[in-house]
Amino acid sequence: MNLTFNDPSLPEWLETSSEKDYDNLPFGVVKMNYDGVVTNYSKGQSDLSGVSKENARGKHFFTQVAPCTNNFMVAEKYKSDSLDEIMPYMFTYITLPTPVELRLIKGSKGNQYLLAKNA
Amino acid sequence: MSAISAESQVQKMLSIIYQIPMGLVEATKDGGITAMNAKSIQLLMPLFHIHKLKGNNINHLLSVIAPQVLAAAQQFVPANGNVIKQVRQEIPVTHANGSDTDLCFLFTVEKLDEDQFTYVFDDVTELYHKEKELNQMIEDKAIEQLNKFEIASGLLHDIGNAVVGFGSYITKIKRSIEQKNDITTLQSLKTFVEKNQVALAGALGEKKSKAIAELLDGVITNQESNLTEVRNSVTDQMKIISHIQEILNIQRQYVKGHYIERATVSVRDLINDSVSMLANSFEKRGINLGLQISSDMVQIKGDRTKLMQVFLNLLKNAADSVVQLENPEQAKEINVAVGRGKTSVKVIIQDNGRGFDEATGAKLFTRGYTTKAEGTGLGLANCKNIIEGHNGQIYLTSAGVGQGATSVVIFNI
Numbered sequence: 242m243n244l245t246f247n248d249p250s251l252p253e254w255l256e257t258s259s260e261k262d263y264d265n266l267p268f269g270v271v272k273m274n275y276d277g278v279v280t281n282y283s284k285g286q287s288d289l290s291g292v293s294k295e296n297a298r299g300k301h302f303f304t305q306v307a308p309c310t311n312n313f314m315v316a317e318k319y320k321s322d323s324l325d326e327i328m329p330y331m332f333t334y335i336t337l338p339t340p341v342e343l344r345l346i347k348g349s350k351g352n353q354y355l356l357a358k359n360a
Numbered sequence: 361m362s363a364i365s366a367e368s369q370v371q372k373m374l375s376i377i378y379q380i381p382m383g384l385v386e387a388t389k390d391g392g393i394t395a396m397n398a399k400s401i402q403l404l405m406p407l408f409h410i411h412k413l414k415g416n417n418i419n420h421l422l423s424v425i426a427p428q429v430l431a432a433a434q435q436f437v438p439a440n441g442n443v444i445k446q447v448r449q450e451i452p453v454t455h456a457n458g459s460d461t462d463l464c465f466l467f468t469v470e471k472l473d474e475d476q477f478t479y480v481f482d483d484v485t486e487l488y489h490k491e492k493e494l495n496q497m498i499e500d501k502a503i504e505q506l507n508k509f510e511i512a513s514g515l516l517h518d519i520g521n522a523v524v525g526f527g528s529y530i531t532k533i534k535r536s537i538e539q540k541n542d543i544t545t546l547q548s549l550k551t552f553v554e555k556n557q558v559a560l561a562g563a564l565g566e567k568k569s570k571a572i573a574e575l576l577d578g579v580i581t582n583q584e585s586n587l588t589e590v591r592n593s594v595t596d597q598m599k600i601i602s603h604i605q606e607i608l609n610i611q612r613q614y615v616k617g618h619y620i621e622r623a624t625v626s627v628r629d630l631i632n633d634s635v636s637m638l639a640n641s642f643e644k645r646g647i648n649l650g651l652q653i654s655s656d657m658v659q660i661k662g663d664r665t666k667l668m669q670v671f672l673n674l675l676k677n678a679a680d681s682v683v684q685l686e687n688p689e690q691a692k693e694i695n696v697a698v699g700r701g702k703t704s705v706k707v708i709i710q711d712n713g714r715g716f717d718e719a720t721g722a723k724l725f726t727r728g729y730t731t732k733a734e735g736t737g738l739g740l741a742n743c744k745n746i747i748e749g750h751n752g753q754i755y756l757t758s759a760g761v762g763q764g765a766t767s768v769v770i771f772n773i
Contacts, residue, residue, distance in 0.1 A: 307398065308379065308399060308402055309397075309398035309399070309400075309401030310401075310402070311402050312403070312405065312406050314405055314406050329415070330405060330415075331396075331401050331405055331408075331416075332401075333395075333401065335371070335375070335378060336374055336377060336378055336384075336386075336395040336396060336397055337394075337395060338394075338396050338401075338415075338416060340415065340416065
């Protein structure tokens, strides 16, 4: 898999791929429904955040898994109809601040994605 | 406890801290962030972003959004301890779309050692805006209340003026019916007729001359009963007026102090109105009132109602003093003189009443001091406040007990 973080075809690929495929990417992927409930949490994402797949799945991403994103810069943006944006942000591995780059994608079939990689 | 479970305890603790709904940041003295929880990122990232900062140095952000908080941390001398606790910081924010909001954070800063600080902050924006709304509401209410007071005060003032005019008019009627009625003339005519009864009988015949005497009698009786009726009705009207004035005075007590009027006040009208308001009661008590106002009177800026209170008070004090004279035969005199200097207007109220000794004189303007059985001791103290509030002076002098007293009010113009 040679897809890069800012590949234009990434949104389409995400819609048709599985968590196993996401695990092979060199960056983290969170797949959630329009309500924000996590359905897939990739290995890369787990490595970045310190949150295990088991602890993330089924939970509300913006309030329970990553409350640090619950603001107008990240969570609010998913309220628009279409979204594909890359931005610098900050994650914490437990409490250690980690500068990251985020790609926020809203799919058309009821799913939305948050991609993250070390900045 | 094994090493592994101790480590998992720490992990648990850290994840609790991570999830705490309050921003926690640990940073070096230079501001480099070494640890932060989720809430701190949620709250601070937008601010870092708006101010185009990287997001890894809290000092950079604080220097823009909360310079006092940063200064407090930097200038904190002790090796460790609490720098600030729950300090409220308003943070104005302009969004990319141009809209403005005010955030409000509560900051607590602890110094852990020479190079480690923790910053704890709580977002109280919602509370802050609610408080602001509430304060605005209270302020609006107070203004509304003040407006009502102004209207009420103005109304009382106008009614008061009208009543004063009405009162002096009635007093005038009373004086004129006492002085200029026809009964005396009729009575002299009657005496003349009686004296010349014989001559008149010779000229007109006895029957006619008797009839004239009887007619005169009837007219006099009629006039007298009319006069009594008018007199009674005037007295009743005066009672009604003083009743109205009493009510107005009580109402004024409620509204006074709520606002200070600074209108143009004619000193002449002020003294004239105060004197005519009391003319009736002075007359009843057998007090002779002299009034002299120089022709070059000026206008001053002030609160007419309050100034009127002062002169009414001084005049009433003088009246109370002259009616207490030991010799009831002695004339009761109060003289009011208003004169004008180059830079001042002087009002002098002189009475020949009881007067006071030096010790009493020293305490006259003290709040709560009174020489009257029913006094509150507030009258002169209030007068002094009012006159001084009008850039004036007031003082009372007396040569001693039994020597009368003089009140002087000076307005600087």
